[in-house]
Amino acid sequence: MKLLSIKECDVFQKKVFIRCDFNVPMDDFGNITDDRRIRSAVSTIKYCLDQECAIILASHFGRPKAGVFSPEDSLSPVARRLHQLLKVDVALASDVIGEDAKARASKLACGEVLLLENLRFEAGETKNDPELSASLAALAEVYINDAFGVSHRSHASVAGITEHFDNAHKAAGFLLLKEIEFFDTLLERPVRPFAAIVGGSKVSGKLEALVNLLPRVDKILIGGGMAFTFLKALGYNIGNSLVEDDLIDEAGKIMLEAKRLGVKFYLPVDVLAAEKFSADSHVRMVSAQEIPDGWMGLDIGHATVELYRVVLEDVQTVLWNGPMGVFEIEKFAKGSNRIAHIVAEMNATTVVGGGDTADLVQRVGVDEEMSFISTGGGASLELLEGKVLPGVKPLMK
């Protein structure tokens, strides 16, 4: 997939609107607890500074009530962190597209950086409102999208706004380019053997991705809650484990299709079972075929970790999306943590989907060992499903 690149766009001394994804986690005191998304945007912003641009940055943050300013959802902590990272002043407008933003944007000189307030303070943002798109577009001469994490959304600053710029005046920033190129190579030209480790809560959330991945991979390793729908499809008693009864047939079809395609399809052979969904529950390591009635599998077991270690030994490319168990509770995090170490030690291209799996590898402390960690959970999942993202399509050559 070839995208319009910021490198090929004439931005020299232009007024540039950069859509970023600064939707970072914050604690109750407004401290940013993980600034990976802000750091990921720095290369595009610095490139524009070197090109002597006047830079207008925009992002959403949290879920404020649409159309209403709320101080706890202000981007002011982001402006401070950007100032630290860029070492230039970052002015924060007090609104998105009100008098203050418009006045500051029109006066913005080359080399200056302006951050608009949280885009979601405007009710039209998530509705892809044409009026809001037009007003945002009118602020600048060039549009750059570097917000991979929100490129699967048809929002005014991601989708509608692109209609106001011709191909010479819009492009993908470095982060967006990198994300799209990584997933494109992964799905179209992976170095084989290629394995996908797929976990998380439900089959329904990953069904389309599984179907799209099947003909592209050599091996699929299943973990997490979704494993139990597959185990039930094989006729095993899964006790009170998470299951989607309406998808049992579908799960069976996926396993048949894997067999037809010669794709090796692995399910957990043992699980850590608990009497109740709680950190203080009694737990037992049991075979996946012998989960006691009333108990629920909340993590993969030791034998599964060892099996998956062996299965991954010859793999050259691995994609990991979704935890192997209820990793938020330490007692049920060991399977995920150990898989994180195994993937980190692999002599292969290792790609981690965004969201939970990205948090997990960071928590384990092996994030630096991975080849690539996506900044967008939802967006990367849609790429794995084979979709063209609404924020990416208008930037295709």
Ligand code: AMP
């Ligand atoms: P997802 O959003 O589909 O990627 O799922 C992530 C969630 O799956 C995490 O919050 C995990 O706690 C949850 N999860 C993983 N394994 C299990 C399991 N065996 N039973 C219930 N929930 C699980």
